[in-house]
Amino acid sequence: MNTILRALQTWNRLPQEDEPLEISLREGLRRLLKSTGGSRALFVAPAMDEKSPPLEVGLTAEGAPFSTGDIPHWEALLSGEREMPLGVLLLSMQEPPEGRLYLEAGHPLGEAGRTLAETFGTIVGLLYEKRRWKTAYERARKEKSAYVSVISHELRLPMTSIKGYTDLMLKGMAGEVNEMQTNFLGVIRNNVERMSRLIANLSDLSKAEEGRLKLQIAAVAPAEVARKGLLAVEDIAVERKQHLEQDIPADLPRLQADAGRAAEILTILLRNAVLYTPEGGNIRLTAQEDGEGVTFIVEDTGMGIAEEDAPRVFEQFFRSEDQRVRDHPGWGLGLSVAQMLARLQGGRLTFETRPEEGTTFRVWLPAARSGEDTSGRV
Numbered sequence: 001m002n003t004i005l006r007a008l009q010t011w012n013r014l015p016q017e018d019e020p021l022e023i024s025l026r027e028g029l030r031r032l033l034k035s036t037g038g039s040r041a042l043f044v045a046p047a048m049d050e051k052s053p054p055l056e057v058g059l060t061a062e063g064a065p066f067s068t069g070d071i072p073h074w075e076a077l078l079s080g081e082r083e084m085p086l087g088v089l090l091l092s093m094q095e096p097p098e099g100r101l102y103l104e105a106g107h108p109l110g111e112a113g114r115t116l117a118e119t120f121g122t123i124v125g126l127l128y129e130k131r132r133w134k135t136a137y138e139r140a141r142k143e144k145s146a147y148v149s150v151i152s153h154e155l156r157l158p159m160t161s162i163k164g165y166t167d168l169m170l171k172g173m174a175g176e177v178n179e180m181q182t183n184f185l186g187v188i189r190n191n192v193e194r195m196s197r198l199i200a201n202l203s204d205l206s207k208a209e210e211g212r213l214k215l216q217i218a219a220v221a222p223a224e225v226a227r228k229g230l231l232a233v234e235d236i237a238v239e240r241k242q243h244l245e246q247d248i249p250a251d252l253p254r255l256q257a258d259a260g261r262a263a264e265i266l267t268i269l270l271r272n273a274v275l276y277t278p279e280g281g282n283i284r285l286t287a288q289e290d291g292e293g294v295t296f297i298v299e300d301t302g303m304g305i306a307e308e309d310a311p312r313v314f315e316q317f318f319r320s321e322d323q324r325v326r327d328h329p330g331w332g333l334g335l336s337v338a339q340m341l342a343r344l345q346g347g348r349l350t351f352e353t354r355p356e357e358g359t360t361f362r363v364w365l366p367a368a369r370s371g372e373d374t375s376g377r378v
Contacts, residue, residue: 021055021127021128021131022055022057025043025057025124026057026059028120028124029041029042029043029057029058029059030059030063032103032116032117032120033059033060033061033103034061035113035116036103036105036109036113036116036117037105037106037107037113038061038103038104038105038109038113039060039061039104039105039106040058040059040060040061040066040070040102040103040104041058041059041066041101041102041103041104042056042057042058042059042066042067042068042071042100042101042102043055043056043057043058043099043100043101043102043121043124044056044057044068044099044100044102045093045098045099045100045125045128046098046099048131048132048135048136049132049135049136049139052135055128056068058070058102071102077090078090078100086108087104087105087106087107087108087109088102088103088104088105089101089102089103089104089109089114089117090102090103091103091117091118091121093121093122093124093125094122094125099121099124099125099128101117101120101121101124103117141209141210142210144206145206145207145209145210148202148203148206149203149206151199151202152199152200152202152203152206155195155199156196156199159192159195159196159199162188162192163189163192163193163196166185166188166189166192167189169181169185170182170185170186170189194329197331198331198333201331201333201334201336201337202333204337204340204341205316205333205336205337205340208340208344213344215258215261215344215345216258216259216260217256217257217258217345218256218257218258218259219254219255219256219368220254220255220256220257220258220259220262220368221252221254221255222248222252222253222254222255222287222294222296223248223250223252224259224263225255225257225259225262225263225266225296226246226248226266226285226287226296228259228260228263228266228267229263229265229266229267229269229270229285230244230246230266230270230285232263232267232270232271233267233270233271233274236271236274237274237283240274240277240279241279241280242274242277242279242280242281242282242283243280243281243282243283244274244283244284244285245282245283245284245285246284246285246286247284247285247286247287248285248286248287249287249288252287252288252289252294253289253293253294253367253368254367254368255293255294255365255366255367255368256345256346256365256366256367256368256369257345257347257365257366258345261341261344261345262341262345262365264337264338264341265296265338265341265342265349265363266285266296266298266363268334268335268337268338269298269338269361269363270283270285270298271334272334272335273298273299273300273302273359273361275328275330276300276302276303276324276325276328276359277300277301277302277303277358278302278303281300281301281302282299282300282301283298283299283300283301284297284298284299284300285297285298286299289367290364292366292367293347293364293365293366293367294364294365294367295362295363295364296362296363296364296365297360297361297362298360298361298362298363299358299359299360300358300359300360301357301358302358302359303322303324303325303355303356304353304354304355304356304357304358304359305320305351305353305355305359306320306322306355307355309322310353313335313351314335314336314339314349315332315336316332316333316336317331317332317333318332319331319332335349338363342363342364342365345365345366346365346366347363347364347365347366348363348364349361349362349363349364350362
């Protein structure tokens with residue numbers, strides 16, 4: 001344990017997430033040389049990805065740069081063809097594979113110095129692996145974002161065309177439509193809307209991950225946000241004979257939010273409430289001042305969320321195995337989008353549930369500051 005603490009103290013500080021590993025590694029090697037009385041130290045590792053050069057950081061006790069080219073017979077030392085000189089330590093890393101720590105001193109290294117160097121090398125290797133995996137993750141995320149962007153763009157046009165022509169046919173623009181044809185066209189339109197929501201959700205999540213999702217932040221009346229959310233689900237609630245209630249006080253402070261995106265959060269929550277509440281059930285939307293903001297509350301008397309599903313409701317693509325959930329088409333993205341939009345506007349989304357009794361979602365959004373211009377883009 002003391003050796004590990006000494007190794008960490010030798011490093012002095014761990015690299016920041018956005019800081020090149022070479023900078024802190026150079027400082028760590030300098031302190032390693034000082035602690036062991038070494039004269040030269042070097043760490044080498046393979047490239048983190050196809051676009052990066054291999055990592056090689058070396059330093060002398062005087063602070064001068066040092067590389068493998070300065071080591072006589074480097075390749076022979078690596079292969080074991082040449083015996084290691086006295087006072088030289090060459091460690092092979094388990095992580096990363098092919099990583100090496102070279103330490104040279106003008107005297108034989110004792111057990112304490114060797115153990116310190118080994119522990120130090122392990123820490124370096126772990127930091128390197130963490131950075132390598134982070135680099136791979138960022139690359140995969142960017143590739144996924146680019147893929148989603150292309151797919152979203154290519155699908156939007158045909159979806160718009162299908163929806164447009166379906167609406168024209170429903171209006172009788174291509175001739176009289178009988179009841180069966182009307183039902184068929186309604187199924188087409190509903191599925192096109194479902195696909196359009198999927199494309200929009202994927203696009204929004206991808207843009208948010210990349211920091212490219214633009215919001216029009218302005219002072220917004222909570223009543224207007226609530227009105228838009230209710231309007232989006234009113235027809236479905238009537239069709240299912242549900243009681244849709246609202247209580248939005250007129251004297252609530254204005255929100256500092258994107259009006260459309262705030263309404264989208266409520267639409268998602270209300271749509272879920274309608275879908276998972278049986279016919280004749282109750283759905284209630286209320287709002288109240290809450291500290292420096294406003295909390296919207298969506299309550300339903302539906303099936304609730306199973307205890308084992310509750311920790312995962314905000315996961316992308318998660319859907320419960322409950323057959324009553326599976327009976328309704330969906331992609332498991334709505335709540336992920338709602339949470340993301342709340343956070344981007346400086347808010348938060350939470351919930352409480354009572355299995356077989358109902359669920360309550362609360363979304364808090366900040367209030368606009370009086371006397372300040374809150375308009376702008378984020």
